[in-house]
Amino acid sequence: MAFDLVQYFVEQIETQKPELLSQYPKQERRAYIAEISALTLGKLVSEWKLNPNKIYNEINHPDELYIQEIARHLSTLKSNQSTLSREVQEANIYEIFKLQLIELKQLHDTGNHNLNSIQELLYGQIEHLSGQADDWVWTTNNLLELKGSKPMPQEELSLEATMKEFNQMVSQNNQSLEHDVEDVVVVNAPTWAKIAEPVVAIVILWVLLDQVMKVFA
Numbered sequence: 563m564a565f566d567l568v569q570y571f572v573e574q575i576e577t578q579k580p581e582l583l584s585q586y587p588k589q590e591r592r593a594y595i596a597e598i599s600a601l602t603l604g605k606l607v608s609e610w611k612l613n614p615n616k617i618y619n620e621i622n623h624p625d626e627l628y629i630q631e632i633a634r635h636l637s638t639l640k641s642n643q644s645t646l647s648r649e650v651q652e653a654n655i656y657e658i659f660k661l662q663l664i665e666l667k668q669l670h671d672t673g674n675h676n677l678n679s680i681q682e683l684l685y686g687q688i689e690h691l692s693g694q695a696d697d698w699v700w701t702t703n704n705l706l707e708l709k710g711s712k713p714m715p716q717e718e719l720s721l722e723a724t725m726k727e728f729n730q731m732v733s734q735n736n737q738s739l740e741h742d743v744e745d746v747v748v749v750n751a752p753t754w755a756k757i758a759e760p761v762v763a764i765v766i767l768w769v770l771l772d773q774v775m776k777v778f779a
Contacts, residue, residue, distance in 0.1 A: 564686020571599045571662055582654055600695040602659040605703035607684050618677045624663040643698040
């Protein structure tokens with residue numbers, strides 16, 4: 563598995579660029595940094611797929627105009643759904659993308675990398691990026707194979723919610739039983755049957771008396 567640049571870049575950004583997005587609370591700031599870092603690193607990977615020689619040259623000789631072009635392009639696409647303003651996002655994309663290229667240059671030089679090993683490193687980031695951002699990020703940086711990789715949050719049922727659901731189920735069952743009992747009670751004997759009851763009793767007694775008389779006859 564390739565070295566995890568995703569987390570590495572986030573840590574480097576927080577350490578080297580403490581001024582970036584410092585107006586936000588710590589947790590929110592880190593989330594924005596992770597989002598932009600995934601956006602720019604993913605863009606680097608998708609750009610490499612199109613023209614590896616050009617991106618390899620950009621890593622070895624970072625160009626300000628190229629960095630500005632990428633920052634403007636990513637921040638102005640319609641698919642970009644960041645909650646940051648366009649100006650704030652563009653400025654931070656520029657700073658983060660620039661830092662990423664500088665860090666890659668250092669890794670390249672200290673690790674004696676070449677085009678093939680850098681390609682292996684960048685392609686290995688696809689696995690590390692998977693699930694790290696919303697789909698709009700992958701649509702914007704054209705790393706489309708990662709769309710749908712972020713798991714949907716599942717609702718955690720609290721004890722109170724669970725008990726409420728259980729009580730509702732019991733209540734429904736009780737209502738069903740009461741309804742069944744009511745149905746049984748409602749099925750009463752017809753009026754004519756009640757009127758005929760004495761007659762039926764007399765007939766039965768007459769039959770029994772007749773049988774007794776025959777026995778003693």
